[in-house]
Amino acid sequence: MNSDSENFEALRKLMAIKRHETPPPGYFDRLPDKIAHRLVHEGGSPGFWDKVIANFSFRPSFAYSFALAAFGALTFSVISTIKGQPQASGPTSPDFAWRNGAPDDDFLDQDRSLQPLHLANWMGNTNPGASSLPSLFSQGAQSNVMSVSYASP
Amino acid sequence: MLLTKPEMEKTIERPLVAVFDEAVEAEEIDDLTLVRRAQSEDMRAYDLLVRRYQERIYATVYHMTSNHDDANDLAQETFIKAFRALKTFKGDSSFYTWIYRIAVNKTINFLKQRKNRVQISLNDVDFNAEHDPDLVALTSERTPRRDLNLSELQEKLNEAMLKLSEHHRMVVTLHDVQGLSHEEIGKIMDCNVGTVRSRLFYARQQLQAYLSDYLK
Numbered sequence: 001m002n003s004d005s006e007n008f009e010a011l012r013k014l015m016a017i018k019r020h021e022t023p024p025p026g027y028f029d030r031l032p033d034k035i036a037h038r039l040v041h042e043g044g045s046p047g048f049w050d051k052v053i054a055n056f057s058f059r060p061s062f063a064y065s066f067a068l069a070a071f072g073a074l075t076f077s078v079i080s081t082i083k084g085q086p087q088a089s090g091p092t093s094p095d096f097a098w099r100n101g102a103p104d105d106d107f108l109d110q111d112r113s114l115q116p117l118h119l120a121n122w123m124g125n126t127n128p129g130a131s132s133l134p135s136l137f138s139q140g141a142q143s144n145v146m147s148v149s150y151a152s153p
Numbered sequence: 154m155l156l157t158k159p160e161m162e163k164t165i166e167r168p169l170v171a172v173f174d175e176a177v178e179a180e181e182i183d184d185l186t187l188v189r190r191a192q193s194e195d196m197r198a199y200d201l202l203v204r205r206y207q208e209r210i211y212a213t214v215y216h217m218t219s220n221h222d223d224a225n226d227l228a229q230e231t232f233i234k235a236f237r238a239l240k241t242f243k244g245d246s247s248f249y250t251w252i253y254r255i256a257v258n259k260t261i262n263f264l265k266q267r268k269n270r271v272q273i274s275l276n277d278v279d280f281n282a283e284h285d286p287d288l289v290a291l292t293s294e295r296t297p298r299r300d301l302n303l304s305e306l307q308e309k310l311n312e313a314m315l316k317l318s319e320h321h322r323m324v325v326t327l328h329d330v331q332g333l334s335h336e337e338i339g340k341i342m343d344c345n346v347g348t349v350r351s352r353l354f355y356a357r358q359q360l361q362a363y364l365s366d367y368l369k
Contacts, residue, residue, distance in 0.1 A: 008357050008361070010368045011329075011357055011360055011361055011364070011368060012329055014306070014310060014364065014367065014368065015310070015325075015329045015330055016285050017278060017303065017306060017307050017310055018216055018307075018310065018311075018314075018330045019285075019330060020278045020285065021215070021216075021275060021276040021277070021278055021307065022276055022277070022278075023211065023215075023221060023224075023225075023276050024221075024276075027225075028204075028207055028208060028211075031203070031207050031211070031225075031228065031229070032200050032203045032204050032207065034229060035203055035229055035232045035233060036196060036200060036203075038229060038233055039196070039199075039233060039236055042233070
């Protein structure tokens with residue numbers, strides 16, 4: 001222990017060198033001016049993004065919470081988009097007219113709301129091979145088209 | 154002679170400013186008074202706080218980074234961040250502890266981001282070093298360090314410091330270089346005195362091993 005103390009004493013003396021490491025002459029005369037200049041030009045109070053960035057760099061928990069919230073919001077929006085698709089087709093939508101105008105048994109069996117969810121369907125894939133919906137141009141669909149007149153009575 | 158209102162205000166203000174200057178020069182105005190003035194956007198008061206602590210803050214950051222440019226940037230950022238956060242300073246701790254804490258956190262974050270990209274850019278050892286009793290004692294002894302000049306010894310010491318972890322290096326810097334007490338370091342680093350002591354002991358042991366050739 002004694003030799004340890006002696007060695008630490010030698011180390012302490014060696015550390016004295018560091019106290020004599022000084023910046024270039026006049027540095028401390030200029031530093032306050034540089035700080036004042038930056039405060040004036042960059043603004044004294046931080047902006048919104050400064051605060052956000054500062055929170056990210058100093059509080060990792062803030063970054064994790066933000067990532068979790070963003071992931072939650074994304075998941076919620078995806079789920080609500082998927083669930084909202086059948087509800088969006090109300091009585092006035094073309095989809096409703098298509099379904100009501102096609103009373104054939106074949107069509108009634110193919111309820112859109114019951115079809116299995118496929119990525120290709122809700123991503124708007126135009127590949128007819130990927131879609132499980134019946135074609136509007138099939139024989140059954142053509143026979144149920146009603147003519148509409150827009151002329152005023 | 155009748156004075157206009159602005160002239161009267163100037164006449165009244167001037168002596169107050171002069172009194173303030175004299176008090177500042179004599180370091181009679183305490184930190185808290187300057188902080189309160191700076192909180193109400195008095196840039197002059199903040200400038201005085203900067204001048205009061207710049208050397209200690211710069212030195213702390215410099216001894217942690219061993220790079221003058223990094224120390225310069227970090228010291229500036231510390232004072233800028235402190236000014237922006239000044240409204241939140243309640244005076245529970247001293248301004249000195251508070252600004253040190255900002256500097257320490259900024260420096261440790263910087264070093265963690267920098268990882269192994271270490272670039273040493275040391276300041277010169279000043280002329281007074283040759284008369285420092287500790288250094289005179291060191292170089293007068295017959296050891297390997299006697300054959301080294303001061304700048305080589307400085308380089309070896311800084312290399313050894315950079316091998317320490319950020320927290321260990323910080324404790325050595327604050328205690329052995331800057332002369333702060335264990336209690337002050339505990340407040341600055343937000344840990345108890347026991348942790349400070351154990352970190353200091355471990356850091357010294359490591360330094361001793363790295364610098365064994367120069368401590369015989």
